[in-house]
Amino acid sequence: MNNLLDDKTEYKPRSREMTFIEKLYLPAVFIGLVNTFKHLFKFKKFTTEYPEKKLVYADRFRGEHRLKRDEKDRIKCVACYMCATACPSQCITIVADKTPVDYGSDREKYPIIFTINELRCIFCGYCVEACPCDAIEMTQKHPVVYGSRQEFIYDREKLLNN
Numbered sequence: 001m002n003n004l005l006d007d008k009t010e011y012k013p014r015s016r017e018m019t020f021i022e023k024l025y026l027p028a029v030f031i032g033l034v035n036t037f038k039h040l041f042k043f044k045k046f047t048t049e050y051p052e053k054k055l056v057y058a059d060r061f062r063g064e065h066r067l068k069r070d071e072k073d074r075i076k077c078v079a080c081y082m083c084a085t086a087c088p089s090q091c092i093t094i095v096a097d098k099t100p101v102d103y104g105s106d107r108e109k110y111p112i113i114f115t116i117n118e119l120r121c122i123f124c125g126y127c128v129e130a131c132p133c134d135a136i137e138m139t140q141k142h143p144v145v146y147g148s149r150q151e152f153i154y155d156r157e158k159l160l161n162n
Contacts, residue, residue, distance in 0.1 A: 055142075062123045062138040065116050067159040074103060075160065076135035079111040086130035091120035114156040118143055 021027060048055055057063070068076045079096035095113035103110060127136055139162065146152055154162070 057140055057142070061140055062125050063141045064118065064139050064143055064162055065121075065127070065154065065159060066137050066139050066162040067114065067156065068135055068137060069160065072104065075110060075114075075156070076133050077111050077114060077131075078107050078133055078135070079109045079114075080132060082130040082132060083127035083136055086126040087121075088124060088126065089120050089122050091117040092127060093117075111156065114159065116154045116159065118152040118154060119149060 070076050077094075079094055081094055081096075084090075084092040084094050093113065093115045094111050096109040097112045099105075099107045099110050123138070125138060128138055136159075141162065143152075
């Protein structure tokens with residue numbers, strides 16, 4: 001065999017013996033404290049007093065979802081399942097039904113159940129990009145804090161009123 005190391009040869013990494021002061025780790029702790037105090041007085045503080053002051057988000061911020069309505073005050077969604085298919089986290093659930101007579105004849109179906117689990121959502125925006133009829137959008141609204149997990153599952157009415 002052309003092995004560089006025989007079975008009998010033992011590999012020993014090159015290392016030096018630590019000094020007594022290095023074994024105490026005092027220089028490393030001191031360097032860390034110096035670095036901390038240097039940054040403590042150097043940079044501007046970024047803390048925001050949340051309830052009194054709200055952060056201003058960038059225009060491209062992707063917050064909570066919203067379903068849009070058309071000119072006749074109907075849901076724009078035609079239950080094509082494109083958003084649910086494009087979602088990598090599978091947080092969108094759609095159940096479609098035939099469109100009622102009073103709803104209009106320009107659509108074959110509409111969603112009777114449209115839910116988004118905001119806890120599972122990764123806010124990637126693929127659902128917005130995949131929607132062919134521009135029925136879903138992401139708002140500038142930051143997800144709020146709720147008391148239970150069920151409140152993070154947004155149903156159709158909550159998405160329409162968001």
